[in-house]
Amino acid sequence: MSHRVVILLSGSGSNFAAIAQAMRDGRLPIEICAAVSDRPDAYGLERARSLGITAVSVSPKDFPDRASHDRALMAAIDEYTPDLVVCAGYMRIFTGEFVQRFADRMINIHPSLLPAYKGLHTHRRILEDGGTQHGCTVHYVTEELDGGPLVGQAVVPVLPDDNEDTLAARVHRAEHHLYPEIIGWHATGRLTLIGGAVHLDGAPLLQPVRRSYVDAQD
Numbered sequence: 001m002s003h004r005v006v007i008l009l010s011g012s013g014s015n016f017a018a019i020a021q022a023m024r025d026g027r028l029p030i031e032i033c034a035a036v037s038d039r040p041d042a043y044g045l046e047r048a049r050s051l052g053i054t055a056v057s058v059s060p061k062d063f064p065d066r067a068s069h070d071r072a073l074m075a076a077i078d079e080y081t082p083d084l085v086v087c088a089g090y091m092r093i094f095t096g097e098f099v100q101r102f103a104d105r106m107i108n109i110h111p112s113l114l115p116a117y118k119g120l121h122t123h124r125r126i127l128e129d130g131g132t133q134h135g136c137t138v139h140y141v142t143e144e145l146d147g148g149p150l151v152g153q154a155v156v157p158v159l160p161d162d163n164e165d166t167l168a169a170r171v172h173r174a175e176h177h178l179y180p181e182i183i184g185w186h187a188t189g190r191l192t193l194i195g196g197a198v199h200l201d202g203a204p205l206l207q208p209v210r211r212s213y214v215d216a217q218d
């Protein structure tokens with residue numbers, strides 16, 4: 001039976017598209033059951049519809065508070081009985097109840113080499129700091145924002161004439177390789193979280209797996 005995946009997104013959905021492409025190419029033994037967004041107008045939902053993948057929106061505007069919105073989101077996801085919930089540019093902070101519901105089976109991609117640059121505007125901040133190495137990180141989601149156990153990172157250089165857009169684009173292209181690869185590990189049973197510790201191929205992962213991309217191609 002293939003691995004049932006629900007993808008959460010808020011924006012353009014380029015990571016969603018990369019994952020869907022890998023699935024369609026037969027590189028990823030998963031079934032994307034649905035793309036779910038907090039934003040009814042997210043371009044990622046349009047991408048899903050155009051691929052014949054169910055697109056669902058659960059807008060916070062329809063709920064009095066964060067707790068009730070997250071409960072509705074939880075119910076929407078539960079309908080698909082996912083083996084894995086993949087956050088791909090979902091830009092809201094989850095309640096503890098939500099995180100508990102999908103503990104051990106929810107991962108996120110963040111545009112920095114965590115634990116550096118948690119939070120927003122990661123590309124701008126590393127440029128301001130004059131950093132030379134940037135990238136993205138896939139981690140399990142816990143209640144600590146951008147703080148869950150690390151699984152893998154893709155490293156890209158910061159080039160002397162980079163601006164926020166060129167750097168973001170380079171990180172994005174790396175994300176499109178790293179995320180499908182790691183989802184594949186979960187789908188084939190290679191990646192698990194045991195007692196809060198990441199295991200790969202049956203052994204505790206002491207450091208996140210690192211990939212290096214000078215300039216990945218989509």
Ligand code: GAR
Nearest residue numbers: 011012013014015016089109110111
């Ligand atoms: C990605 O760069 C992802 O790392 C980031 O949002 C972007 C979504 O792009 N996620 C976060 O910042 C989460 N804290 P996409 O919609 O084109 O996949």
